[in-house]
Amino acid sequence: MSNQVIQVNDSEMKNIITHYHRNQVVRNAPGVVFAAKTTDTAITAYNSGKVLFQGGGAHREATRWQGASLSANSKTTKPKSSGDMLPANLAQLSIIGSDETGTGDFFGPVTVAACFVRDDQIELVRELGVKDSKQLTDDLMRKIAPDLQATLIHSVLTLRNEKYNEVQQQGNSQGKIKAMLHNQALKHVLRKMEGEKPTHILIDQFAQRAKYYNYLKNAPEVIKENVLFSTKAENLHVAVAAASIIARVAFLEDMDKLSRVAGFPLPKGAGPAVDQAAARILLKDGEAKLKTLTKWHFANAEKAKKIALKRRD
Ligand code: MN
Numbered sequence: 002m003s004n005q006v007i008q009v010n011d012s013e014m015k016n017i018i019t020h021y022h023r024n025q026v027v028r029n030a031p032g033v034v035f036a037a038k039t040t041d042t043a044i045t046a047y048n049s050g051k052v053l054f055q056g057g058g059a060h061r062e063a064t065r066w067q068g069a070s071l072s073a074n075s076k077t078t079k080p081k082s083s084g085d086m087l088p089a090n091l092a093q094l095s096i097i098g099s100d101e102t103g104t105g106d107f108f109g110p111v112t113v114a115a116c117f118v119r120d121d122q123i124e125l126v127r128e129l130g131v132k133d134s135k136q137l138t139d140d141l142m143r144k145i146a147p148d149l150q151a152t153l154i155h156s157v158l159t160l161r162n163e164k165y166n167e168v169q170q171q172g173n174s175q176g177k178i179k180a181m182l183h184n185q186a187l188k189h190v191l192r193k194m195e196g197e198k199p200t201h202i203l204i205d206q207f208a209q210r211a212k213y214y215n216y217l218k219n220a221p222e223v224i225k226e227n228v229l230f231s232t233k234a235e236n237l238h239v240a241v242a243a244a245s246i247i248a249r250v251a252f253l254e255d256m257d258k259l260s261r262v263a264g265f266p267l268p269k270g271a272g273p274a275v276d277q278a279a280a281r282i283l284l285k286d287g288e289a290k291l292k293t294l295t296k297w298h299f300a301n302a303e304k305a306k307k308i309a310l311k312r313r314d
Contacts, residue, residue, distance in 0.1 A: 032129070
């Protein structure tokens with residue numbers, strides 16, 4: 002299916018609505034101000050001024066309104082990434098994306114999300130605020146995530162610290178833990194899709210393909226069909242960007258809970274502030290309690306113990 006998006010001003014929008022009003026259809030999606038369906042083109046107009054044309058006549062209809070700006074829209078920039086060879090039109094395809102958060106944070110869980118964005122939902126997902134992930138603050142992501150979760154077929158898994166430590170101490174590397182969670186989230190999404198197939202599955206690459214599947218060699222059901230790996234995949238398809246936001250917000254929400262348990266806001270990452278916070282919990286509540294809030298195998302645990310010993314003297 003062909004897709005064209007144009008950006009129009011208010012008066013152009015009025016002309017478009019007038020032109021297609023006899024073909025108007027009802028679409029109660031967020032941000033949609035007008036929708037129409039002709040014999041070969043679906044037209045969706047958003048309150049941001051974007052108009053999406055889909056179907057065999059998409060290019061012809063879009064050119065009717067904005068011939069000049071179309072070439073600018075279809076230009077693709079190649080972000081720096083590594084991994085599989087990717088289809089040139091990847092950004093416009095129906096994709097399940099997956100991504101994880103929390104793997105570098107001493108406090109808090111590892112979260113993984115996968116979500117499905119069908120080609121006709123791509124523009125909507127952008128409208129919901131999934132743009133350049135670097136521009137998204139934690140607060141903004143907390144606002145966007147509920148809309149994404151309401152709109153998209155998705156799965157989000159939170160591996161809380163006690164379970165993480167148990168699995169890690171059984172000899173599972175963090176890479177293997179991540180692979181198991183990605184595979185699980187992808188399975189859940191495929192199950193919810195009830196037979197509908199994505200064109201591809203795109204995993205934000207944390208391990209090369211061979212290594213990823215080696216991690217899963219004993220897993221009962223491994224998702225392999227049409228799977229692509231790429232680093233920086235959140236820049237390649239909104240499905241990965243959306244998964245990244247959903248995973249991040251699940252991490253933040255668990256951190257909120259753990260902060261209430263600790264009695265103060267827990268710092269993210271694995272730097273000196275984290276060592277200090279961990280030492281404070283050690284002195285106040287002891288090691289067993291600290292362990293339930295952290296990824297215990299991180300070097301921060303030993304650093305915190307040293308700081309606590311010094312403070313105790
Ligand atoms: Mn990632």
